[in-house]
Amino acid sequence: KLKLGVLISGRGSNLQALIDACAAPDFPAEIALVLSNKADALGLERASGAGIATAVVSHRDHAGDKAAFEAAMDATLRDAGVELICLAGFMRLLSPWFVGRWQDRLINIHPSLLPSFKGLDTHQRALTTGVRFHGCTVHFVRPEMDEGPIIAQAAVPVLPGDDAARLGQRVLDAEHKLYPHAVRLIAEGRARIDGDLVRIEGPAPELAAML
Numbered sequence: 001k002l003k004l005g006v007l008i009s010g011r012g013s014n015l016q017a018l019i020d021a022c023a024a025p026d027f028p029a030e031i032a033l034v035l036s037n038k039a040d041a042l043g044l045e046r047a048s049g050a051g052i053a054t055a056v057v058s059h060r061d062h063a064g065d066k067a068a069f070e071a072a073m074d075a076t077l078r079d080a081g082v083e084l085i086c087l088a089g090f091m092r093l094l095s096p097w098f099v100g101r102w103q104d105r106l107i108n109i110h111p112s113l114l115p116s117f118k119g120l121d122t123h124q125r126a127l128t129t130g131v132r133f134h135g136c137t138v139h140f141v142r143p144e145m146d147e148g149p150i151i152a153q154a155a156v157p158v159l160p161g162d163d164a165a166r167l168g169q170r171v172l173d174a175e176h177k178l179y180p181h182a183v184r185l186i187a188e189g190r191a192r193i194d195g196d197l198v199r200i201e202g203p204a205p206e207l208a209a210m211l
């Protein structure tokens, strides 16, 4: 099974979705480590509750020294035998050094249909812009924020009366299905990077079932 390292900063509901997916015997990945940059992240409790190893590498312990912070994370992930890093609500921007070290083995989930709405506050910005569909994206990480080859996306409608919270919850429900789906594609070797694109090999019937 592909060994995952899940990086979190907070609540960890996407981590929970990955924990639940990995509990199925036929899922082709397992979580080797959950790493948080915040000691009080709720997601750490979810991991310990599921018997998964956890680590905290605090950016505050390396204040002003991003290189040292990232070197500590890198060493911790390597020691745990991590093969694929999944960013799941990890709210620190990673340097080109770190991204390069994990080239094509580092993925992120973002709460919008990229390339629309990079950055923060995506649900309010979708409402303000008046888009009729919103959603989430799983992509390979590149040094530029919220850029990189797209692995999978899920769209949700923007409905009359939505506020950012309601729309955000609809997107979050989609995220919880999308992230395990994307990890499965990679673990099965079916998401092949081809330049700036990801080619999906073979049928993906689980995607139809998801929507």
Ligand code: GAR
Pocket: 008, 010, 011, 012, 013, 014, 015, 088, 089, 090, 091, 109, 110, 111, 119, 120, 172, 175
């Ligand atoms: C998720 O909506 C995720 O897409 C988003 O943060 C939330 C984390 O929730 N990520 C980003 O905004 C990355 N810039 P979670 O901790 O419950 O998974």
